[in-house]
Amino acid sequence: MVPSPKTILGGGLSGLSAAYYLSKLAGKEKLALIEASNHLGGWIKSEKVDKEVVFEQGPRTIRPVGAAGINTLNLLDDLGLNSEVVPITRDNVAAKNRLIYVNGELHTLPNSILSLLSKQKPFSKPLALHLMQDLTAKSIKVPDESLYDFTKRRFGPEIADYLIDAMLCGICAGNSREVSVNFLMKKLFMYEQKYGSITKGVFKHLLDKKEKLPNRGLLAAQAKLGKWNVYTFKGGMETLPIALEGALKYFGNTQIHLNMKCEKITFNNDKCLLDLHDGSQQDSSHIISSIAAKNLAYLIANQHPDLANKLAKIKMVDVAVINLFYNGNLIKNPGFGFLVPPKEKLPILGVIYDSCCHNYQNKTVLTVMMGGYWFKDLFGDDPSEETLFNIARDNLNKILNISDEPVQYKVNILRQCIPQYLVGHQQNLEEINKYIKDKKLPLSLCGASYNGVGVNDVILSAKNAVENIYL
Ligand SMILES: Cc1cc2nc3c(=O)[nH]c(=O)nc-3n(C[C@H](O)[C@H](O)[C@H](O)COP(=O)(O)OP(=O)(O)OC[C@H]3O[C@@H](n4cnc5c(N)ncnc54)[C@H](O)[C@@H]3O)c2cc1C
Numbered sequence: 001m002v003p004s005p006k007t008i009l010g011g012g013l014s015g016l017s018a019a020y021y022l023s024k025l026a027g028k029e030k031l032a033l034i035e036a037s038n039h040l041g042g043w044i045k046s047e048k049v050d051k052e053v054v055f056e057q058g059p060r061t062i063r064p065v066g067a068a069g070i071n072t073l074n075l076l077d078d079l080g081l082n083s084e085v086v087p088i089t090r091d092n093v094a095a096k097n098r099l100i101y102v103n104g105e106l107h108t109l110p111n112s113i114l115s116l117l118s119k120q121k122p123f124s125k126p127l128a129l130h131l132m133q134d135l136t137a138k139s140i141k142v143p144d145e146s147l148y149d150f151t152k153r154r155f156g157p158e159i160a161d162y163l164i165d166a167m168l169c170g171i172c173a174g175n176s177r178e179v180s181v182n183f184l185m186k187k188l189f190m191y192e193q194k195y196g197s198i199t200k201g202v203f204k205h206l207l208d209k210k211e212k213l214p215n216r217g218l219l220a221a222q223a224k225l226g227k228w229n230v231y232t233f234k235g236g237m238e239t240l241p242i243a244l245e246g247a248l249k250y251f252g253n254t255q256i257h258l259n260m261k262c263e264k265i266t267f268n269n270d271k272c273l274l275d276l277h278d279g280s281q282q283d284s285s286h287i288i289s290s291i292a293a294k295n296l297a298y299l300i301a302n303q304h305p306d307l308a309n310k311l312a313k314i315k316m317v318d319v320a321v322i323n324l325f326y327n328g329n330l331i332k333n334p335g336f337g338f339l340v341p342p343k344e345k346l347p348i349l350g351v352i353y354d355s356c357c358h359n360y361q362n363k364t365v366l367t368v369m370m371g372g373y374w375f376k377d378l379f380g381d382d383p384s385e386e387t388l389f390n391i392a393r394d395n396l397n398k399i400l401n402i403s404d405e406p407v408q409y410k411v412n413i414l415r416q417c418i419p420q421y422l423v424g425h426q427q428n429l430e431e432i433n434k435y436i437k438d439k440k441l442p443l444s445l446c447g448a449s450y451n452g453v454g455v456n457d458v459i460l461s462a463k464n465a466v467e468n469i470y471l
């Protein structure tokens with residue numbers, strides 16, 4: 001009898017990465033990858049609109065640091081993508097200039113020791129003094145807390161309102177009053193809980209061994225030596241899923257099924273059965289689910305309602321992405337882009353200056369992101385593309401003083417695209433993993449819903465999920 005294949009559910013970046021790592025470990029074992037849409041890469045979509053200009057719908061830059069950052073660079077080495085990478089080094093304006101729009105003005109966020117020590121708008125005193133509030137702030141014992149409450153308690157309201165609120169918009173389009181402190185500041189929160197202040201924790205841990213990092217391949221070594229801040233790809237981010245798909249085809253042991261939504265999963269002893277959109281069924285010895293937790297919840301709800309309830313707690317938000325391309329250099333103060341803290345009550349979350357990262361000559365390419373946690377309140381259930389475009393253009397015209405019309409633009413509404421790690425996320429994750437372990441379900445989880453929403457995180461989550469099967 002032919003053994004049932006291991007199945008990867010979802011063909012986004014995490015599903016493709018899981019298939020890649022699994023292919024390398026599985027030897028001759030057959031694998032299946034099931035993807036609901038006709039496209040591999042999930043939210044990663046790059047559309048070429050002229051000779052050099054690319055409209056990115058999803059991610060556009062990757063960080064090269066930490067274990068997860070090195071892991072991605074090593075994967076790029078393996079895939080032979082070295083010559084496709086475009087580094088943005090720490091001395092590049094796109095790395096140094098990150099802006100926020102507050103009180104009708106754009107302000108550069110502090111990017112050097114000197115700028116931490118001097119008073120800079122919109123802050124009422126030097127940032128260093130805000131940070132020093134931690135020394136005298138009263139500590140409280142709590143199991144988890146919102147990012148907003150934590151930063152307001154430790155550093156004061158200006159840091160929470162301008163810096164943290166804006167940063168959270170620029171990473172998960174979320175509300176810092178609901179997102180867990182562990183999402184961005186796990187270590188700092190642990191220091192406060194253990195030692196009474198972040199500063200004390202930092203000093204106590206100064207001599208700690210550094211995080212164990214994987215060996216650096218060629219690209220990771222170049223990134224360190226060359227002081228890369230972030231990087232992207234010449235032909236756009238889709239270069240990565242395309243290369244992963246190519247590698248899977250080369251290995252030849254993964255059958256990729258596109259347009260094949262999974263509608264139900266039934267676990268039976270140590271086997272699983274997937275009901276597919278076309279009425280067929282797929283037997284599987286193990287499922288690696290890379291789809292959003294709330295989508296997985298729906299598939300298992302009948303048989304495992306308790307697990308489904310826990311998975312469904314991991315909420316997602318909608319983001320409208322408006323790419324615009326203009327002739328000429330329209331950005332007076334180049335940089336990475338700007339974020340708008342929610343306190344400003346504007347209908348946009350932020351704008352990325354894509355042309356600054358790619359060094360396009362005499363062209364301006366911008367991406368406006370809108371909605372997130374506030375999508376429905378701002379735009380209702382089903383805003384038209386025209387409405388969203390007009391809002392994006394009017395805000396750009398006002399904030400960047402642009403009077404030209406774009407040569408081209410594109411509006412996409414990314415429904416349920418970014419997970420929100422709400423207060424209690426960590427505990428919920430532990431309960432999810434315990435349930436799967438206790439019931440001995442042949443199920444592994446990876447993707448943006450669990451241990452980090454960035455490109456690096458989802459690739460590493462896939463690698464860990466695969467390696468844990470073979471432990
Ligand atoms: C607007 C935006 C900007 C971003 N910017 C950055 C950035 O600059 N840097 C960075 O590091 N990260 C960024 N990210 C995050 C990063 O892009 C994502 O976290 C990552 O791409 C998620 O990959 P994934 O595979 O986990 O999920 P997805 O991309 O959601 O893939 C899941 C796949 O599963 C499929 N699927 C779902 N249900 C089923 C089913 N029932 N049956 C079969 N298939 C199914 C879907 O069709 C999809 O293809 C951004 C994300 C967004 C949305």
Ligand SMILES: C=Cc1c2[nH]c(c1C)Cc1[nH]c(c(CCC(=O)O)c1C)Cc1[nH]c(c(C)c1CCC(=O)O)Cc1[nH]c(c(C)c1C=C)C2
Pocket residue numbers: 061063098099167169170171172173230319336337338339349350351352369370418453454455456457
């Ligand atoms: C306004 C909406 C969004 C912008 N980017 C994202 C959203 C939802 C998504 C996103 N951006 C980054 C990540 C990865 C985080 C990681 O763990 O690596 C994700 C999921 C990268 C990022 N972008 C900004 C920051 C501060 C970061 C964190 C890492 C880094 O330092 O590079 C800034 C930023 N994001 C957006 C804008 C307009 C912006 C402006 C300064 C858009």
